[in-house]
Amino acid sequence: MTQRFRATAVVLDIEGTTSATRHVTDVLYPYSRRRFARLLTERWDEPEVRAAVEQVRELLDEPEADARRVERALGAWLDEDRKVTPLKSLQGIIWAEGFARGDLTAHFYPDVVPVLRRWHARGARLYVYSSGSVSAQRSWFGHTPQGDLRPLVSGFFDTRTAGPKTASASYRAITAATGVPPAATLFLSDRASELDAAREAGWLTGALTRPEEPHGASDRTAHPAARSFTDIDLDLELAEGTV
Numbered sequence: 001m002t003q004r005f006r007a008t009a010v011v012l013d014i015e016g017t018t019s020a021t022r023h024v025t026d027v028l029y030p031y032s033r034r035r036f037a038r039l040l041t042e043r044w045d046e047p048e049v050r051a052a053v054e055q056v057r058e059l060l061d062e063p064e065a066d067a068r069r070v071e072r073a074l075g076a077w078l079d080e081d082r083k084v085t086p087l088k089s090l091q092g093i094i095w096a097e098g099f100a101r102g103d104l105t106a107h108f109y110p111d112v113v114p115v116l117r118r119w120h121a122r123g124a125r126l127y128v129y130s131s132g133s134v135s136a137q138r139s140w141f142g143h144t145p146q147g148d149l150r151p152l153v154s155g156f157f158d159t160r161t162a163g164p165k166t167a168s169a170s171y172r173a174i175t176a177a178t179g180v181p182p183a184a185t186l187f188l189s190d191r192a193s194e195l196d197a198a199r200e201a202g203w204l205t206g207a208l209t210r211p212e213e214p215h216g217a218s219d220r221t222a223h224p225a226a227r228s229f230t231d232i233d234l235d236l237e238l239a240e241g242t243v
C-alpha cells in the first residue's frame with residue numbers, strides 16, 4: 001500500500017530499512033570479530049581506539065580491563081547484537097579500512113537507490129541515522145554496487161553524535177543540527193521502538209515492513225507501513241506551519 005508523506009527531509013535507518021540485516025550480520029560482523037584482537041594490541045594507543053576502550057571499561061565497570069578482556073566483551077556484545085557505541089566505533093575503524101581495501105561492499109535493496117536518487121533530484125534533503133558509527137555509514141554509502149551514494153546525503157548521525165535511537169531526545173538533537181522542522185522530517189526505520197521515539201519528537205514516521213527482515217516492524221505497526229521504498233510517496237510541497 002502506498003504511503004504519502006509531506007516532508008522536505010528524510011532520515012534513513014540502514015539495517016533492515018535501506019539494507020539487508022543479513023549482510024551486516026553475516027559479512028560485516030564476522031569481518032570485525034576477526035580483527036578486534038589485532039586492533040586492540042597493535043593500535044591500543046591511537047586516540048580513537050583509546051576513547052572506545054575507555055567507554056568499554058566504563059560499561060563493564062572495570063577500569064583496568066586489558067585488551068583480552070575488552071576483546072571478550074566486544075565478542076559477547078556482537079553475539080547479542082548489542083548496539084553499544086564503543087563496539088560500533090571500533091567496528092567503524094575496521095570496516096572503513098575493509099571498504100577502502102576492497103574487502104567489503106555495501107548492500108542496498110534494489111528498490112532503494114532509484115528512489116533516493118529521485119527524491120534527491122527533486123530537492124529532498126536526505127540524512128542517515130544508524131547505530132553504525134558515522135565512519136561506518138560513510139564507508140557503507142561510499143562503496144555500493146550502485147556507486148558512491150555519499151553525494152546524496154546531507155548529513156550522518158550515530159549514537160555518539162545524536163544519542164540512542166530509542167530516545168526522543170536524539171531526534172530533537174538531529175532536528176537542531178539539520179534545522180528542518182520536526183513536522184517536515186520523515187524517519188524511515190524497521191524498528192517500532194525507534195519510530196515511537198521519533199514520533200514523540202514530532203517527526204513523521206514510516207515503518208519498513210520488508211518480509212525478509214528478521215526484526216522488521218509488523219504490517220500491523222502503529223506507524224504508516226511500507227514494504228519497500230517504492231511504496232513511499234514523498235510530497236515535497238511545504239506543509240503549512242512547518243517552516
Ligand SMILES: CSCCC(=O)C(=O)COP(=O)(O)O
Binds near residue numbers: 130132
Ligand atoms: C553500515 S552501518 C553498520 C550497521 C550496523 O552496525 C548497525 O548496527 C546498523 O543498525 P541500524 O541502526 O542501521 O539498524
Ligand SMILES: [Mg+2]
Binds near residue numbers: 013014016017191
Ligand atoms: Mg534498523
